[in-house]
Amino acid sequence: MYKFSIIDKTSLILIIIGAINWGLIGLFNFNMVEIIFGEPxxxxxRIIYILIGVAGIDMIMLLFKTKNSCK
Known part of the structure; x- marks a missing residue:
């Protein structure tokens, strides 16, 4: 079983924040990141958006790591 590192856990939290933000944009045209931190x-x-993008890349790599550890 793959053990999550602190980077993986942080990335997962950022991905969840990003997903909630996109859901709010789609449903209510409300950008939570823009309201909290100012214009993009x-x-x-911009740093927040970059961190969420990097977290997404980390989650893709995590998918392959866990796939290989299950074999």
């Missing part, structure tokens, strides 16, 4: 052009908002 704001440096902090």
């Amino acid at each position: 052009a704001n440096l902090v908002g």
